[in-house]
Amino acid sequence: MTQPNRIGGGLIDRSKEIKFRFNDKHLKGFEGDTLASALLANGQRLVGRSFKYHRPRGIFTAGSEEPNALVQLRTGAHQEPNTRATMVELFDGLRATSQNHRGSLENDLMAVTDWLSPFLSAGFYYKTFMWPKAFWEKFYEPAIRSSAGLGRLSMKEDPDIYDKGFLHCDLLVIGAGPAGLAAALAAGRTGARVILADEDFQPGGRLTAETLEVDGMAGADWAAQAMAELAAMDNVRVMIRTTVYGAYDHGIYGALERCTDHLADSGGKPRQILWRIYSRRAVLAAGSTERPIAFGNNDRPGVMLAGAVRTYVNRFGVAPGREVAVFTNNDDGWRTAADLTEKGVHVRAVIDCRDRAAPVQLPDVRHIRGASVVDTVGRKGLKSITLTDGQVLPVDCLAVSGGWNPAVHLTCHQRGRPEWRDDINAFVPAGSLPVGMAVAGAANGSMTLAAALAEGRAQAEAQISDLGFTPVQAEAPNAEDEPHEGVAFWYVKESRKRAWLDQQNDVTVKDVKLSHREGYRSVELLKRYTTLGMATDQGKTANIPALAIMAECTGKSIPETGTTIFRPPYTPVPMGALAGRSRGKDFRPYRLTPSHKWAEEHGASFVNVGNWLRAEWYVQGDEKGWRDSVDREAKTTREKVGICDVTTLGKxxxxxxxxxxxxxxxxxxxxxxxxxxxxxxxxxxxxxxxxxxxxxxxxxxxxxxxxxxxxxxxxxxxxxxxxxxxxxxxxxxxxxISTTDGWAQFAVAGPKSRDLLRKVVDKEFDLSNEAFPFMGCGEITVCGGTPARLFRISFSGELAYEIAVPARYGNSMMGVLMEAGKEFGAAPYGTEALGVMRIEKGHATGNELNGQTTAYNIGLGKMVSQKKECIGNVLSQRPEMIREDAVRLMGFRPVDRSKKLIAGSHFINKGEDAVMENDQGWMTSVAFSPNLGHSIGLGFVKRGHERKGEIIRAVSPVHGTEMEVEIVSAHFVDPEGERLRG
Amino acid sequence: MIINHPLLGPRDAAEFVYLGDACLIDRPDWQAEDAMERFHDYGYLRDNPAGEHRELWYHEQGDRSWLVVTRNTLTHEITHVELARDVARERGRDK
The missing domain is CATH 3.30.70.1400 (Aminomethyltransferase beta-barrel domains)
Structure with a gap:
């Protein structure tokens, strides 16, 4: 039999059957179902195992607050753990698997933890895994790690794409329930730019889930009519499947749109879009969340929130049970009983903890006054409940209503501090709300339908009037103020069995009391000690009852006890969406040098330098490793001529x-x-x-x-x-102006550089040493009139030039230079050879100018003028920075020339211990010098300029090495600078 | 956050780079008797007010203006935005 629990009605399309799989079962549902409603329609009550005790769990809610029904969705690289079955839109071919069990869902081997629960109370980990210390790494941590976490990642790269986008509006309306629709209509009719966002795929909020009428029509029909009107307005953007997850400064909101999650295949479109919404004003109409009452074994599959039960009946045409009881502390629970009765679902009894007359007359339903549920039976699905007077009712579904919490989350994202309202036993928004935000409807504590519709409209009109729009006269929608009175009743004291508060984290009433006894009494500590309110649902159904119990323990009122302040995000945001397109190669922007294409075509290997990709060396012929190429490039440059793209230097x-x-x-x-x-x-x-x-x-x-x-x-x-x-x-x-990208610049270095350039630079420019000496520069033309700049500067220490042409000529300029250099044996060189030659020449770079060194340290103290005003010259003269025994930049070579120096080694005098007190300095840069045939290094050593020729030890405790080195001049090559002036 | 640029209008804070207290405009006189001490204070000492704070922002992804932004560090409310050059001139850095 298919879909045994499917009943009539609902906003589903029965002509569109959808096939899906849950674990090994092949099941069917209809378009408009969520995975949760389809599972319930098929009689699948057990859907997962709890985190700590591996208790069998079912579907508890019908929305994003779901603590239990977390499933793994899809397969292969598309696999996604911890999706809430209540939020998953059913699609053909959907595959879902249950989580957190070893062996099958029905026979979880880890369920043994439930029997051990007396030992696993709050703080168990903190108390237990303290000793013996040696056990931690070898035993405890691996054991905990293997049982920790919910669901499994695919460990494959996410094949989907994610986008980011920006939107602007006059008014952002968050939530498309009655208050949100009324707000959007009121604002939209004025011509203001409106964005209406709702996390559901079916807008309407409670209107889709209830039987209350608006303007004499079914609530869902009124919602559909409102949506049609909004859709026809060019100035209104309706975003369904979009969760506004965070309120940020100055009217900026974060929103996640799930674009293709409801499709079997994304079809190459972005799976999700992370929107940044700039709003001038906002109306938060996020509705409210029902909370449970805690009693013994209240976590069995079949125990559900009353509002969820009627949502499944009314919206999805699914009866979560055939024999239902309602347990309530308020009038709203009675509406569930009424709706179920109306749909022909048998309600065995309404158990109302209040000893008073029924607010609704239901002739066929037993009313049990002033009673509570103390226990339940049915490990993998509810079978019966036991009441305080001992009577047992055989039911397969228990609808629990403990009152409603306004969804104040976004009002807290800055400095809002919710305020307790005794008349509705709930926190409502208060304090300083995010700039430009108003709250309407149930989110603001206006719990009835008529109040929500009126307040949504009023708040939107007030906001939009402030912006200069004129509200349009229109008749107010007609709806009732349904009864919603309730009492503060949080848990059943008579229950002896474990009573769950936070089902996702397995936190019970007992744990909260234990936390109180052990001194963790503030709300924040309670959360951390018991893990209450953590993980995917962030305690949306659990926090307030737990807070109430803590208040009772401390003898304080709930507002005195406090409330946890919510931070973004409202519901989880996937890392993929936060990353957007910034992943892999595009993790951050990268820049290509003008000659990149030429370099690619000529065997270059590239290295990231900041955002730039630079050629590090060019492999030629049968060169085996990078050293072969680098040695050749450095030698060719010193002996003939080398060419290097140096565009990346800032200009x-x-x-x-x-x-x-x-x-x-x-x-x-x-x-x-x-x-x-x-x-x-x-x-x-x-x-x-x-x-x-x-x-x-x-x-x-x-x-x-x-x-x-x-x-x-x-x-x-x-x-x-x-x-x-x-x-x-x-x-x-x-x-x-920065012209770094405007000019392509090339170093042309080596004894043949002048000869080479003479072939490229137009004839009217005299490059002779007399006309264009070392440190000369000029604006010239090349290749018959192309504008260029020529600088006779040298980083390598050779006779050298840097020539710049407009960037668009850069790639061809590289080719022209190489072609012209052929007869001289020219070679292109990369950053490695550049580095080798600058070390040979003793030029400082980032390793030496590391943010800790002074001009005095690098031997340029005389360059700091004290005769003029300049940045840094005053403080550069602090005594500590010019002390005589300060380190100085020197060259180093191994006494045993065959040894390889190690950068980062510290210098220790011969005969002294290698400890910090004896530290003489450190090696900053090392390279193999192909021109000298051994390893060379630069480094800082105390009073270095007075110690040339001294032998000192270079010690690297990191590498476990030590060698003797000789302190020498930093200028290994051409110390007199004859080559560059030649 | 949104910074209302005096020349360009409201811009997202992501376009800007933050530097710090606008007192950095008041660079000491390098020839003063106690220049060393003044530069030390200029370089290292900052107030850290819980409330209104005048601070320097640089519109790097924009027109390269340095701005003096008056921002409440508790609420992020921005009450005033000026071109830093104008502020510098007002404070006598126009010699």
């Missing part, structure tokens, strides 16, 4: 009458005296006197400089210079 174009004076402020040395057509090395300090960045700056005209920065600091230096220009020296006539 800042500076103009203005005060350009030179301004550079004097930001550099520690002087630039206003630099002659036009010349380049100078510059050192920048931080305001605290530590070295910040270095580079060369060329003066192309009287009021025109071009600065280069290091690759890593290009953005930061520019930001800092803007700060100096706007905030520190605001009246200087200086203008700057």
């Amino acid at each position: 800042i174009d500076i103009k203005g009458r005060d350009a030179g004076a301004f550079l004097d402020k930001v550099y520690s040395n002087t630039f206003s005296t630099l002659k036009v057509g010349k380049v100078r090395y510059g050192l920048m300090l931080r305001e605290d006197g530590i070295c910040y960045d270095d580079g060369t700056t060329a003066r192309l005209g009287e009021n025109h400089y071009v600065m280069t920065t290091t690759t890593a600091n290009a953005v930061l230096v520019f930001r800092r210079m803007e700060f100096a220009r706007q905030c520190l020296w605001p009246n200087m006539d200086v203008h700057m």
Whole structure:
């Protein structure tokens, strides 16, 4: 028999049958079902096992607050654990499996933990796994890890795509129940831009789940009519399957739209979109969540919230049971009994803890006054309940109503502190709400349908009037103020058995009392000690009853005891959605150098340098490893000529009458005296006197400089210079623009570099040493008129130039240079060879300018002028920063030349212990020098400049190595600088 | 957050880079007798008010203006936004 519990009515399409699987069972449902409603229709009450005790659990709610019915959805790489069956829209071919059991769902081997429960009370882990200490790593942790967690990840890459988007509106309406629909209609009719978002796929909220009428028609029909009107408005965007999960500053909301989760296949479309919604105003109409009453064995499959039971009956045409009892502390529970009776589902009794007359007359239903449920029977599905007077009622479904909690979550996301209202026994929004937010309907404590409709409209009109829109006259929808009185009744004291509060985390009444006894009495500590309110449901059904019990223990009122403040997200947001497209290669933006294509075509291997992808070396012929290529490139450059794309260095174009004076402020040395057509090395300090960045700056005209920065600091230096220009020296006539991407720049280095460039640079430009000497620069043309800039600077220490052309010519320029260099044996070189040659030459880079070193440390103390105002020069003179025994940048070579130096090694004098007190400094950079044939290094060592020739030990406790090294000049190659001036 | 840029109107805070207290505009006189001490305080000492705070934001993903934003650190309410250059001039950095 298929769908034995399917009854008449509901908002499902019975003409569209849907096949799905739960574990090994092949089942059927209808379009409009959730997985939960379809499972119930098929009589599947047991759907999962609880986290700690592996108790059999069923479906408890009909919404996103579900604590129990967590299932694993789909298979393979699409597998997703911990989806709430109550939120999963049924689709053809859906496959769901139950979680958290070893062996089958019906016979879970881990259910033994339930028998051990007397030993597993709150704080069990904290108390038990303390000793013996040695057991922790070997035994406890592996055991805990293997049983921890719910569901399983596929461990495969997520094949779906996720997007992010931005939306703007005058009014955001959160929730499409009666209050939200009324709000959206009122605002939409004024012409304001409205976004209406609802987490459900069927808008209408409680209107879809209940039998109350609006304007004389079924609530669901009124909702459909309202939706049709909204859909016809161009200024209204309705977003179903969209959860507004967070309220952020200044009217910004986060929302997750589940675009294709309800389809068997996403069809290449984004699965989910993470929206950032900029709203001028918002109306929160999130409704309310029903809460349970705690009593013995209240977690059995078949025990459900009363509102959920009537939702399944009314909206889905499913009877969660054939013999139903209702246990309530309020009038609302009676409506469940009435709706069920109306649909022909037998209600055996309404057990009302209040000793008073029935608010609704139901002739065929027994009313048991002033009684409670103390226990239940039926391990894998409810069979009977026992009342306080001892009588046993055979039922297969118990609908429990403990009153309703306004969904205040989003009102707390900033500084809102909910306030207790005795008349409805619940917290309502209070304190400072997020800017621009108003709350309407049940979320605001207006619990009746008529009140929700009226308040939704009133709040929207107030908000929209503030923005200058004029509300449109329209008749108010007609609805009733249904009875909703209740009493504060949280748990059944007569129950001897375990009474569950938080079903997801297996927290019982006893655990809360234990937490109180052991001193964990504040709400926040209660949560952490018992795990109450954690995990996917965040205690939406559990927190308030637990709080009430804690209040009872402490003898305080509930508001005195406090409430947990909710943080985003309202419901879980997948990591994939938060990542969006930023994953894998696109994790962050990357930049390609102008000659990237040429490099790809010529055997380059690439390395990430900041956001850039740079060629690290070029493999040629039968080179076996990177060292072969790097050694060849470095040697070729020193002996012939090498070419390297150095575009990634920051370039800042500076103009203005005060350009030179301004550079004097930001550099520690002087630039206003630099002659036009010349380049100078510059050192920048931080305001605290530590070295910040270095580079060369060329003066192309009287009021025109071009600065280069290091690759890593290009953005930061520019930001800092803007700060100096706007905030520190605001009246200087200086203008700057970053041209890093505008010019492709190549280092052409080596004894043949001039010969090579002569073939490329147009003939009218004289490149002779006299006309274009070391540190010269100029604007030239190449290849018959292409504009270019030429700088005679050298990072390698060779006769060298850097030539820049507009970036769009960069790739062809690389080809032109290589073609021209053929006859000289030119080679392209990458960042590794660049690094080798700068170490050979003793140039400092990031390893040396590491944010801890001073100009004095790197031997450039004299560059810090004290005769002018510049950033950092005052604090650079602090005694500690210029002490005579400070470390100095030096070169190092192993005494045994066959040894390989290790960067990060610390220097220790011979005969001293290798301890911090004897530390003499550290090795910053090492490389194998193909030109010298052994390993070389740069590093800082105390009083280094006075210790040339001394043998000292380089110790690396990390590598367990130690070797003797000789302190030498940092300039391993051409210490007199004859080559670069040649 | 949204910062109401004096030239460009409301912009998402994600377009900006935060620096800190706007007192960084008041850079000490390097030739003062007690310059070392003043620069020390300038570099290292900041108030950390729970409430209104004037602070520097840089519109890096925009027009590169440095702004002085008056923001309540408790509520994130932004009450005033000025061009830092104007503030700097007002504070006498216009010599």
